[in-house]
Amino acid sequence: MTTGLSPVRFDAPLVNPSAPGLWGVTQWTDTSEPLRWLPSGVEIRPWNYGFEESFGVWAAAWDAAQSDLGPEDVKQAAERPEPLAAFAAITTWAADECDLMAPSRDEARTRAAQIHRLREPIAVEAEFAARMLDDADTPTAVADLVAAVGALDEALAATNTVGFIHARPGLISVAAEKNQLVRTGVGWQTPSGHRWVFGGGYIDALGDKLVATSQPFGWRGEVALRTGEDLPLNRFHAIAERSLVIGYEALLGAVEIEEESP
Template sequence: MTTAFSPVVFDAPLVNPAPNGLFGATQWTDEDGPLRWLASGVDIRVFNYGGGAQFGVWEHPWCVSEDDLDPETDAKRGVRPEFPDTFTAFTSWASDECDVTQRSRDEVRVRAQQVHRLQEPNAVEAKLATRMLADAGTAGTAAGVVAAVAFLEGLLAKTNTVGQIHASAEWAAFAAYANLVRYNGSKLVTPLGHQWVFGGGYVDGLGSTLVATSPTFGWRGPVVLRDAPTAGFNEFVAVAERSLVVGYEELVAAVKVTAPVAGDGFPGLLNFPGSANFPSGG
């Protein structure tokens, strides 16, 4: 009679979230307690964008007579831009369950926290993708990623600021192949220094659309872990959750990339994000 040994139990080590997504690119304000004040969202007041209607160049002689000026067309009077709509907060959560033994309780708590830690960034990207596409309205089109980035960098240059370009993680290889990605410290940036934000939540959220925004800001509370034992059913449940919101001053532009063309570095290439035969269907 042969007695079989039980399998060796191995706990996979906890890994860190990928660094190239929205969480790493966002300027966060971390709060120590619950963010009840976020119930109504955040209104971002704009200071750095939309100044085209508040700026002009004086074209009259320095000593021009007041009688020669038109009070309507020559007055140095600008129009304040519209501020973005309220950015709404939401609560992300993750749970796990097992029996009520102490070993299971410890495992359940760790797993709930780790699942939340890895899944939350993608969920925030998916939420923001919906908002960005709504703010952008009808996106422009570009035949290839080079033309798309050129289009977005041109519009960002008109703001005279350094922004972000949000894209599905599927676009990273295409952009790198076309020499559109370089390192600036720990950041991936475009040729003109705008930060690439390649997100897993953008794979389905943005697909073949690239979006340029001003830098993103976020507010978040601590991750709260709550136990929910049910002794009568020998079940222990733990829930990890927190509330947060992400927003931006300006949605600069969005552009949908059509099939790459010769001269874009991808002659004859048919599989690309957003195409019918791209493997992931992004």
């Protein structure tokens, strides 16, 4: 009788996240200090959006007397816009477990850290998408992707700022086919120069909706790796976790594509 040899074991090398998505466009503030924003989130005060009523074009004659001026000629600031509701903090985690042997413990730590590294950006994108849709209320219906980009281009042009258009990755091929995708050194832009943000967390969360925001800002703590032992069961547990928050100054537009797309 012959005994079969056990297969050779090969540990797959740890891979890097494939796409920057929301993670890559966010302006992060990393901190090891106490997370003061954790209980109540972060409220972002607007400085660039919502001031339409505080601007105008002088329409009266240059030589008009004060008595000739009406209420519409008064140069007066409107009330400052209220900030959006505070952006809530998110805590992400990943876990692995094994026996109590030293090599197994090292493996559990590595696995927990790698799982967290790959899955955290996707989970955060899904949470971020839900918040964007809450702020967007009812997206404007459009016929196709070109109409969607056109509508958001106009919404962003009205603010005279560069925007970030969030969409699911399935629309990358559609955007490329319709010449709505310009490759840059850091990702993709629309033909008018706004930044595409394609993320795996947007697949189900956004569907055929596209949302334009101002620059995303983020605050995050360090990834903590915690371990514990369950001696009666001969188990070693490793958990990687982190708390963070991502927000924006303004939501600038949202559309939904009516026709089917990949």
